[in-house]
Amino acid sequence: MPIDAGSLHFAVGPGIALLALGIIALFTRWAFGSGAAKPVRAEELLTPVATLSRRESALALRAVLSDAGIRSTIRQPAAHRADVLVFPEDLARARALALSFGA
Numbered sequence: 001m002p003i004d005a006g007s008l009h010f011a012v013g014p015g016i017a018l019l020a021l022g023i024i025a026l027f028t029r030w031a032f033g034s035g036a037a038k039p040v041r042a043e044e045l046l047t048p049v050a051t052l053s054r055r056e057s058a059l060a061l062r063a064v065l066s067d068a069g070i071r072s073t074i075r076q077p078a079a080h081r082a083d084v085l086v087f088p089e090d091l092a093r094a095r096a097l098a099l100s101f102g103a
Contacts, residue, residue, distance in 0.1 A: 046073065046085035050098045058082035061101050070094050 049065075049072070052058045058074045061084050065072045070090045075083045086094040 045087070047088050047091050048083045049086050049091065049094045050084045050101075052082050052084070053080055055082045058084050061098060064097055064101055065094055068093065068097055070097070 050058075050061060052061065055074070055076065062072050062074060065084070065086065070086055070093060072084055072086045072090075072094065075085055077083065084094075084098070
């Protein structure tokens with residue numbers, strides 16, 4: 001059987017496979033894409049309730065807030081400084097508890 005050196009029949013299979021992968025990639029980008037959602041800044045999500053000088057004090061305040069059912073986290077922007085952050089909907093209750101917290 002003669003072999004035609006100028007034929008591109010060997011590229012048909014890989015070409016179809018690449019085309020199929022491209023279609024699948026476009027479909028998954030469309031199906032699982034995040035859309036046109038605007039990014040949310042961290043300041044809009046969490047609000048500082050207290051700034052304490054020791055991490056241990058911040059952990060203690062966080063435990064008090066947790067006992068009251070308030071979700072919180074700690075941020076350490078600098079040495080010897082710890083901020084306790086809560087969600088805006090819990091801010092009023094968290095501030096009341098932070099004022100009564102004696103650390």
